Amino acid sequence: MRFIFLFFLLIFKNLDAFEYKNLKTNSGIEFWFVEDKSIPIVSVSFSFRGGSSIDIKDKNGISNLMTSLLDEGTRNLTSKKFKNEMKMNGMKLSFSTQKDKIDGVFQIISAQAKDGFDLFYEALNHPSFNEVDINRVKRQVISSIKIDESDLSTLASNKFNQHFFKDHVFSNNIKGSEESIKNITRTDLVNFHKKSFVKNNLVIGVAGNINVNKIKKYIELVFGELKDNQQNYSIKQFKALSVGQKMFEMKTPQSSVLFGHPGLERNNENFFALRIANYILGGGGFQSRLYKNIREKKGLVYSIYSYLLSYENDGVIVGGFQTRNKSVFQTIENVKNEWKKLNKRGITKNELDNAKAYFNGSFTRNFTSTLSIARLLQVVQYYELGADYFIKREKIINSLNLEKVNGIISEYFSNEKLFFMIVGEPEKK
Amino acid sequence: MKIVGILFILLFCFESKSNINFNAKSTTLENGLRLIVVENPRAPVVAQMMWYNFGSNIEQRGKSGLAHFMEHLMFKGTKKFPNSYYSDYLSKIGGSENAFTSYDYTAYYQIFPSQHLEKIIELEADRMNNLTLTKKNVEIEKKVILEERFQRIESDPSAQLDESMRTVLFPNDYYGRPIIGWKHEIENLSYDDVIDFYKENYNPNNAILILSGDIKFKNAKKLVNKYYKSINSSQKIKLNKLNNPDLKTSTNVELSNENVKQQIWKRIYRTKSYNDSMTQSIALDLGMKILAGGTSSLLYEEFVNKKKIFSMVGGFFQGLTKGNGYIYFYAIPNKKVEQSEISDLLDKFIVQAIDEGISEEKLILEKKKYYFDSIYGMDGILKPAEIIGEALTIGLSLDDIENWNDKLDKINLEMVKKELKEFSKNRNFVTGNLKN
Numbered sequence: 001m002r003f004i005f006l007f008f009l010l011i012f013k014n015l016d017a018f019e020y021k022n023l024k025t026n027s028g029i030e031f032w033f034v035e036d037k038s039i040p041i042v043s044v045s046f047s048f049r050g051g052s053s054i055d056i057k058d059k060n061g062i063s064n065l066m067t068s069l070l071d072e073g074t075r076n077l078t079s080k081k082f083k084n085e086m087k088m089n090g091m092k093l094s095f096s097t098q099k100d101k102i103d104g105v106f107q108i109i110s111a112q113a114k115d116g117f118d119l120f121y122e123a124l125n126h127p128s129f130n131e132v133d134i135n136r137v138k139r140q141v142i143s144s145i146k147i148d149e150s151d152l153s154t155l156a157s158n159k160f161n162q163h164f165f166k167d168h169v170f171s172n173n174i175k176g177s178e179e180s181i182k183n184i185t186r187t188d189l190v191n192f193h194k195k196s197f198v199k200n201n202l203v204i205g206v207a208g209n210i211n212v213n214k215i216k217k218y219i220e221l222v223f224g225e226l227k228d229n230q231q232n233y234s235i236k237q238f239k240a241l242s243v244g245q246k247m248f249e250m251k252t253p254q255s256s257v258l259f260g261h262p263g264l265e266r267n268n269e270n271f272f273a274l275r276i277a278n279y280i281l282g283g284g285g286f287q288s289r290l291y292k293n294i295r296e297k298k299g300l301v302y303s304i305y306s307y308l309l310s311y312e313n314d315g316v317i318v319g320g321f322q323t324r325n326k327s328v329f330q331t332i333e334n335v336k337n338e339w340k341k342l343n344k345r346g347i348t349k350n351e352l353d354n355a356k357a358y359f360n361g362s363f364t365r366n367f368t369s370t371l372s373i374a375r376l377l378q379v380v381q382y383y384e385l386g387a388d389y390f391i392k393r394e395k396i397i398n399s400l401n402l403e404k405v406n407g408i409i410s411e412y413f414s415n416e417k418l419f420f421m422i423v424g425e426p427e428k429k
Numbered sequence: 430m431k432i433v434g435i436l437f438i439l440l441f442c443f444e445s446k447s448n449i450n451f452n453a454k455s456t457t458l459e460n461g462l463r464l465i466v467v468e469n470p471r472a473p474v475v476a477q478m479m480w481y482n483f484g485s486n487i488e489q490r491g492k493s494g495l496a497h498f499m500e501h502l503m504f505k506g507t508k509k510f511p512n513s514y515y516s517d518y519l520s521k522i523g524g525s526e527n528a529f530t531s532y533d534y535t536a537y538y539q540i541f542p543s544q545h546l547e548k549i550i551e552l553e554a555d556r557m558n559n560l561t562l563t564k565k566n567v568e569i570e571k572k573v574i575l576e577e578r579f580q581r582i583e584s585d586p587s588a589q590l591d592e593s594m595r596t597v598l599f600p601n602d603y604y605g606r607p608i609i610g611w612k613h614e615i616e617n618l619s620y621d622d623v624i625d626f627y628k629e630n631y632n633p634n635n636a637i638l639i640l641s642g643d644i645k646f647k648n649a650k651k652l653v654n655k656y657y658k659s660i661n662s663s664q665k666i667k668l669n670k671l672n673n674p675d676l677k678t679s680t681n682v683e684l685s686n687e688n689v690k691q692q693i694w695k696r697i698y699r700t701k702s703y704n705d706s707m708t709q710s711i712a713l714d715l716g717m718k719i720l721a722g723g724t725s726s727l728l729y730e731e732f733v734n735k736k737k738i739f740s741m742v743g744g745f746f747q748g749l750t751k752g753n754g755y756i757y758f759y760a761i762p763n764k765k766v767e768q769s770e771i772s773d774l775l776d777k778f779i780v781q782a783i784d785e786g787i788s789e790e791k792l793i794l795e796k797k798k799y800y801f802d803s804i805y806g807m808d809g810i811l812k813p814a815e816i817i818g819e820a821l822t823i824g825l826s827l828d829d830i831e832n833w834n835d836k837l838d839k840i841n842l843e844m845v846k847k848e849l850k851e852f853s854k855n856r857n858f859v860t861g862n863l864k865n
Contacts, residue, residue, distance in 0.1 A: 036471070038469075038471045039804070039807060039808050040804060041804065041805065041808055043808075080725060080730075083723075083724060083725045084725065084794060087725075087794050087795075087797060087798045088794060088797060090797070090798070090800075090801025090802075090804070090805075092805075107805070109801055109804060136733060136734065136737075136740075139737075139740040139763050140740045140741060142740070143691055143740040143741065143761050143763070146690040146691035147690070147691045147693075147761075149690045149691075150586070150587075150688050150689045150690045150691060151585070152584045152585070152688075250688060251687060251688065252584050252688065253579055253583050253584060254576075254579045254580060254583065254584045256584075284520055285516075285520065285525065285526070286504065286513065286516040286520070286526070287513075287516065287517065287520045292513075295573055296513075296569070296573075297569070298569070298572075299568075299569040299570065299571070299572030299573045299576070300572070300576070301573070301576055302573055302574075302576040302577035302580050303580070322576070322579075322580045322584065323576060324576065324579060354517070354520065354521050357521045357522065357523065358520050358521060358522075358523050359523070360523060361521075361522045361523020361524070361541075361542050362523030362524070362525070363523070364472055364473055364474050364523070364542055365472075365474055365523070365525070365540060367471070367472035367474070368471065368472050368474050368540075368642070368809055368810050369808045369809035369810075370808055371808065372809075
């Protein structure tokens, strides 16, 4: 076999000059694309709204099970043959079910694009859902649920979701339970597949070494047969998030603690202000107040963090740490104090300037691989941040002044709204 | 919107699939510091990785965890750039950073916009020689590290089992000691231990600096020379190379914990490494991929698809090590099965599979995947620095890395079978069982 690749270097020297193409296939599927000839790879990042939030009652975990079966053979290829074909072509295909969506990544070596996109088409549109494969993957999911139940931090995270989101669909485990997995039939999977993969819930970003005409043809091939669906898969607002504290006992030398607080939807006009506040509180790696005051000054934890989970119609702030059973309540008090301090005194001018500089400077990191470019293009569409987001972003950040950010902090952050989930055997105060 | 200056440069045009490489450029300063540059101007971003060619392997007996402790303390500041100056600076420019310690190496990395290159080079150079530590720094960080040990090991039965299995498999060298250190030894590490370790080992002779991304070799050389040339070289690390005795007993380690809801069977073998032989190791790696890699392996086909005893089974070879390499197997049974029964099933099958199941067709497939993966490895700026840094610190040469695919091409079925046959006679292994 002969490989002849021409290598070109594409330079994004200036972000204002970052150019993507908004393309449309023959049947009208829109996607964003960057032609990047620096490496002979094509990366496709795509997302379908829905995910485990549209799981069927008593059949929780069906979305995760369905997506786990998509590389297990097609109408023409057995599971084994399909996997061999993937290897033969240097193809990567993965699906992951999230609470609000199904994320997918497809990557192919440019020279193998034709065969690769054909396989991608078959996997997405015509999975075999063979009974033998279904039963095997069910056993694997059940093992993985049991491993999660044995793992302190994963267990804590699942308990947190269950109690924090209460009656909201987000309280369910993405993987389901042993019982709910057993309830799922082949017919359920076939129907759920149809329900999940619909055109009007799809966004796509592509980057890599392929020309415009070809990529339009391939995107049409893969996604062109999907139907539209008038159902609305939008996530409902979190009307009643838990507050206070909840315990789950487990015999272990450390406790795992997760905490939650209301946040904002991704396209809220105050999102960036909240993002900056969270960066200063618990988001910024070695910079955050939680890290500096609880790890660096006191040595109470190895890792402590908070992050924003922002969805279409609502969002939350989630954080966590692990500490020895004797220091659980002391650390929780410290987190509460940081929260209170933030709410009462806000952030300083210096902190704001540093955070703004961080968000302005870190954006270029998205342009270092075809996959990270494709993902960025996809995410901007998913959250409807606008076709001009790449120009607008810096302006949004720079427009934030201290008064504005502190105003938003005092409006949103409140100790009263904090919820702590403790898993372990904490010693009483 | 417009892309300014799409620069069409013909980098390389290859006809044989062997020529795919990083085109890494290299030089060594007088004081022994090695500089490697991988030019990739796709985006205005640079990844800097500083690799020290030692890890927990140079710790004296009784001082386990010292190399990892030192790694944490490298973030505590210098006289010129005190406290968290370096981390603060990085985050202000939108950078990110971290570090890791292994048995054979310790590495620090930063990813940042390329216009700040000079300052970041200066900051990394400065902390190689000018760290200022207080006793208080050391005491507080020790608490953090004990919490880390409790998070990674003491709260995780599966990690405890692995730790215990390694003590059996490597009774006489550093691979049998946990990188993070034993709890009772971490507790006894002192301020003087740390200072001595730093002075003795952190110097240009033991360091490889890798810059990958939007950077030119010429400029990198100039800047690195400017900030590192004044750092005196002291001695190279002296690694007291220890060997392990052949195991005369078969050992089954079992960990029973009430939190464990899923049984897991494990086995680790002591093997050769890429340092012993590149070609043999690549052959062994390919053989292991056919036998036990992923969801189309012979093991998976037999026990997950056909016999339905396990929900998952697999294994891999890790030979990027200064001393012995190892082969790791695991099996997750669908129902409770005795440890010895799993061992018997796998032992019998592996011997048979090596004789009958390793085909030319499967080898071609794995070689293809190997080759394609090397292309994916070049998509990004950190990955090339990771691959090069790990290989160089364990003792391979830059040529070894750049010509990897040449060696891959030459591997045939006989070579793979020979390695697997040799492996099937290996008695240096330990078996583990994690259960409720």
